[in-house]
Amino acid sequence: MESWYYASMTFPVIVHESEYGFDAYCPTLPGCVSQGDTFDEALANVKIAIKEYLEAIEIVEEGKADKSRMVMVEVAA
Numbered sequence: 001m002e003s004w005y006y007a008s009m010t011f012p013v014i015v016h017e018s019e020y021g022f023d024a025y026c027p028t029l030p031g032c033v034s035q036g037d038t039f040d041e042a043l044a045n046v047k048i049a050i051k052e053y054l055e056a057i058e059i060v061e062e063g064k065a066d067k068s069r070m071v072m073v074e075v076a077a
Helices: 039-061
Strands: 015-018 021-025 033-036
Touching: 015 039, 021 039, 033 039
Parallel strands: none
Antiparallel strands: 015 021, 021 033
């Protein structure tokens, strides 16, 4: 699969330590989150999540998402 994005890009990532390990997310890519037992593991995992996020966007934009659907769901607070 050819990529429309550069081989290397920089994204902000927020890593939060919790009682269960480390949570990491990219605030510029909604829903792009990961976690790990250590800071380094969480960072490595969120890098993978960012790459897969960008690949998913590419598939949708190329019209290859025949078997995928986007739906809006409401969640009670």
